[in-house]
Amino acid sequence: MDHLSTIFDRGLGWLDASGPDSDIVLSTRVRLARNLQGYAFGPQSRVNDRRAVLARVRRTAEKVDLLAEASVHPLSELDRGTRRILLERRLISQDLLGEKSDTELPLRAAAVVLSARDPVSVMVNEEDHLRLQVLVSGLALEGAWGMVDGLDEDLGRELPYAYDHELGYLTSCPTNVGTGLRASVLIHLPGLVLTKEIGRVLQGLSQVGLTFRGLYGEGSEVVGNFFQVSNQTTLGKTEEDLVDHLDRIVRQVIEYERRARRVLIRDAYQVTEDKIWRAYGLLRYARSLTFEEMMNLLSGVRLGAALKLLPGLRVYSLNKIMIFTQSAHLEDAAGRKLPPGERDAHRATYVRRILATEGVVIPDTEPPESSSGSGRDP
Amino acid sequence: MSEDPRVCSECGAAEAVVHLTQIVDDVASVLHLCEKCAASRGVNQPSPPAHSPLTDFLSQMTGPEEGAESGDEDRTCTFCDLTFAGFRENGRLGCPHCYTTFDFYLKNLLRRIHGGVQHVGKVYLPPDPTVSEREQRLEGLRRKLRYAISTEDFERAAQLRDQIRSLEPVTR
Numbered sequence: 001m002d003h004l005s006t007i008f009d010r011g012l013g014w015l016d017a018s019g020p021d022s023d024i025v026l027s028t029r030v031r032l033a034r035n036l037q038g039y040a041f042g043p044q045s046r047v048n049d050r051r052a053v054l055a056r057v058r059r060t061a062e063k064v065d066l067l068a069e070a071s072v073h074p075l076s077e078l079d080r081g082t083r084r085i086l087l088e089r090r091l092i093s094q095d096l097l098g099e100k101s102d103t104e105l106p107l108r109a110a111a112v113v114l115s116a117r118d119p120v121s122v123m124v125n126e127e128d129h130l131r132l133q134v135l136v137s138g139l140a141l142e143g144a145w146g147m148v149d150g151l152d153e154d155l156g157r158e159l160p161y162a163y164d165h166e167l168g169y170l171t172s173c174p175t176n177v178g179t180g181l182r183a184s185v186l187i188h189l190p191g192l193v194l195t196k197e198i199g200r201v202l203q204g205l206s207q208v209g210l211t212f213r214g215l216y217g218e219g220s221e222v223v224g225n226f227f228q229v230s231n232q233t234t235l236g237k238t239e240e241d242l243v244d245h246l247d248r249i250v251r252q253v254i255e256y257e258r259r260a261r262r263v264l265i266r267d268a269y270q271v272t273e274d275k276i277w278r279a280y281g282l283l284r285y286a287r288s289l290t291f292e293e294m295m296n297l298l299s300g301v302r303l304g305a306a307l308k309l310l311p312g313l314r315v316y317s318l319n320k321i322m323i324f325t326q327s328a329h330l331e332d333a334a335g336r337k338l339p340p341g342e343r344d345a346h347r348a349t350y351v352r353r354i355l356a357t358e359g360v361v362i363p364d365t366e367p368p369e370s371s372s373g374s375g376r377d378p
Numbered sequence: 379m380s381e382d383p384r385v386c387s388e389c390g391a392a393e394a395v396v397h398l399t400q401i402v403d404d405v406a407s408v409l410h411l412c413e414k415c416a417a418s419r420g421v422n423q424p425s426p427p428a429h430s431p432l433t434d435f436l437s438q439m440t441g442p443e444e445g446a447e448s449g450d451e452d453r454t455c456t457f458c459d460l461t462f463a464g465f466r467e468n469g470r471l472g473c474p475h476c477y478t479t480f481d482f483y484l485k486n487l488l489r490r491i492h493g494g495v496q497h498v499g500k501v502y503l504p505p506d507p508t509v510s511e512r513e514q515r516l517e518g519l520r521r522k523l524r525y526a527i528s529t530e531d532f533e534r535a536a537q538l539r540d541q542i543r544s545l546e547p548v549t550r
Contacts, residue, residue, distance in 0.1 A: 039473075041471075041472065043464075044460050044473060045472070156502060157503075158505065163504070164477065164497070167488075167497055169497075170477055172470045173469060173470055174471065178492065233491065235496075236495070237494075238500075238521070339393065340385070341384075
């Protein structure tokens, strides 16, 4: 059984916050849904279909340059903790994992192809036979699309895709047919939430054919003011148009967010500063943190780092906290399963450690002491 | 009763996985139960997304499509055995042939979801292409080339030009 050691740093490239606008946009992801001719997919696929698809992908991966340093991991060969770590890093979906309880096994012949060199991965035998994806730092839609397009070209040269001249790439869900493309951007919007403008912005998104979700995609709640914005339709527009449209709208949202932050600094400096330092204080010293509480505090601290109110704090450290304080990551670090209460304690310990070693250099902002009462009197 | 929603309010020991809101005499109370206690009370975990936005959408659409013939709703895909009822239930198709089998229904659905029914994106070139597949692919690449030039992405334009050249028949 393969353990984390084989996938230890996969999917973490975006944490370094090296991409454009990475103080507001955490990551960009573009995925393509593809199916192979001759095999049933989705709910109708049988084990034989799935095995055959996986075998073809294995053979093809070896010939593809972008997957030259990739490894193929059938989920059944990974231990449960490692599978959940892949989920927490958004390299696989809950659907691919297929586990609704601790005892249930992952879907048969479900696999993930992970590159050691590039931010690309391929889910095999999810709802569609293939889900090619690229996950990068900041707002980098064009680059991410270019990369996944290249991977698609290489795989498509070897694999017989299910394609129709009228409907394009055929997918299991009619909402993905055509381009099979879903581009999404994980964006942090505390300014718009605090200035209560977020409702209007989100409403505006749906009017221009975009949709938003929480951190973990479909059906997940928004926590810590992190929103995932993505295209809603996939048919009738070119990939470039879809990507370009999302890019333009997200740039506008970033502009609104920056404006909201300026308003906060101008009109509510004291309240904002206090909120940020309180969040920092709690994260820095708390002994127990639920994931949700931590995410909400992290939102304040991230805002503080972006506004330079918390000097010395890097976005990289904050990104790292987000990933490594999820349950499976904490349990991997502890080397055992953790009951919820203990998990919260481990989470708080991790956050304290990161902030103590990579955190803010606390400036001396105490009001000057008056000459009397200095305690030096004999 | 335990206040912590993460701990089972029945046995107070295990992790609560079922959160049950009961309304008795207009008073709502919330129970947090672990798997075991929930089972012993006869509470099943709700099966996850039996309905998604799409299936809600599908169920709202009543009646057959315009131009649909009687008997269309009894159709079954001959390749993957998916029935029309099966598709309406979970909103997923089972193979490329399903798109033809359920064509009477899908056309309108796709128009409502996407606003269009004609793919204008990438043109796929299968491993052993026919002459017309090659032509269609060329047209798709030329469209992309025009786009790359219009957005001044000259690196991409150069790549596309190479791809086009490699597909074009050699003329003397």
